[in-house]
Amino acid sequence: MNALGFAARSAAEPLERFAFERRSPRSDDVVIDILYCGVCHTDVHMVRNHFGFTNYPIVPGHEIIGRVREVGTGVFRFKAGDMVGVGCMVDSCQRCKPCLKGWEQDCVEGPTFGYASSDRQDGTPTYGGYSDSIVVRDKFVLSLPGRLDPAGAAPLLCAGITTWSPLHRWNVGKGSKVAVIGLGGLGHMALKLAKALGAEVTLFTRSAGKEEDAFRLGADHVVLSSDAEQMKAVGGRFD
CATH class of the missing domain: 3.40.50.720 (NAD(P)-binding Rossmann-like Domain)
Known part of the structure; x- marks a missing residue:
């Protein structure tokens, strides 16, 4: 799936326009057209490789608000047109004790993050919210209450x-x-x-x-x- 975003290709380079491929949606996925994305200082740390493990190119952004474009055949909580949010995680094993308690951040196998991470099933790199769309497992998508301003709601995700x-x-x-x-x-x-x-x-x-x-x-x-x-x-x- 074609996508367009802003990426850094190294710790010393600025963000620049970046065309890339999102993975194909699965039965439990939600495809989201991104409308807003907050700017968090963690994005700066990751882009500049301050933690020492950044993979490049990197498309940062983990405070995502968007509109559902389509859903997989196994998704029932969302439908096209819904306003939703996505935070820093987009998947986990869903089998270990922490995951079964709803503590996916403590997943024994490690959670999959929205960027600078790898998809659990096909190994493709994950790219974040500084882009026009994203594909996320439905368990990691949040409904946005209608009374919330979408732009103002983005920082709630982090x-x-x-x-x-x-x-x-x-x-x-x-x-x-x-x-x-x-x-x-x-x-x-x-x-x-x-x-x-x-x-x-x-x-x-x-x-x-x-x-x-x-x-x-x-x-x-x-x-x-x-x-x-x-x-x-x-x-x-x-x-």
């Missing part, structure tokens, strides 16, 4: 779940006192989510100029971490 997971794990809610360190890709999501759960939320930042954005996104308080007196004043305050 920054959103990364910050939601600890908030959910520690039962954050009304009366909780949550501190968020930094107003970056994850930090802005953490503020919004913690506030929506009813917590009292404080942002720690080194930049006084971020206060306006912090309050707009849900912070109740802002602490300048470069100010020793402000840091001392909030010692032991947070859950």
